[in-house]
Amino acid sequence: MFNEDPDSWDIITLDLNLPKKDGMEVAKEIRSKSKSVPIIMLTARDSDSDQVLGFEMGADDYVTKPFSPITLVARIKALQRRAHTEAAPEESGTQTEASPKKQYQVTTDHFQLNTNTREAYLDGKMIPELTPKEFELLKTLAMKPRQVFSREQLLEQVWDYEYYGDERTVDAHVKKLRQKIERVGPQVIQTVWGVGYKFDDSEVDKKK
Incomplete structure (x- = not known):
């Protein structure tokens, strides 16, 4: 049914525990047809490796069983609100040509991010294959360089729902995001032990 009309969903x-095909494979097939449709994975698997694999397959959120129906509904609503917000710039009309200095909405000494094209660059090299959540996570951190965000704050700002104790969602996304950043340059997302994460590119020159 999804293949017949991917844009209608x-x-x-x-x-993930489907009778005929593994849910991870289904997620991969869905992502091959649509990069933007939000996916929430439901599973009894509760390991970090499963979550990382789920996000790698294209999931935007991950809920482990048993879970409260209220929690699931809250996450569905939050993910849908976020998806509509992300789609708004693309639906507002054609983009005008911008000067090099004005085409980025977030800039630091070594980093640029364009919310219209949803591209991010480290020292001029594009960070590849960012998922919607990875992009939003990177944007949230980079908008306030060196400010430390707790996992609870990131859940609320990036996932748009209150903290329900599932901070591994943040950790799994940070892990994948770091891997993609390291393909093009030094790491700019730092762990502040016991607190959370921050964006800091002030040491990039020293790491080259």
Whole structure:
């Protein structure tokens, strides 16, 4: 049904324990047809490696069983609100040509981010294959360089729901985001032990 009309779907809740095909494979097939449709994975698997693999397959959120129906509904609503917000710039009309200095909405000494094209660059090299959540996470951190964000704050600002104790969602996304950043340059997302994460590119020159 999804293959017949990928653009007609608002959101997908996908159980990984399916009778005929593994949910990870289904998620991969969905992502091959649509890069933007939000996916929430539901699973009894509760390891960090499973979550990382789920996000790598294209999930935007991950809920482990048992879970409260209220929690699931809250996450669905939050993910849908976020998806509509992200789509708004693309639906507002054609983009005008911008000067090099004005085309980025977030800039630091070594980093540039364009919210319209949803591209991010480290020293002029594009960070590849950012998922919607990785892009939003990177944007949130980079907008306030060197400010430390707790996992609870990132859940609220990036995932747009209150903290329900599932901070591994943040950790798994940070891990994948770091891997992609390291393909093009030094690491700019730092762990502040016992607190959370921050964006800091002040040491980039020293790390080259």
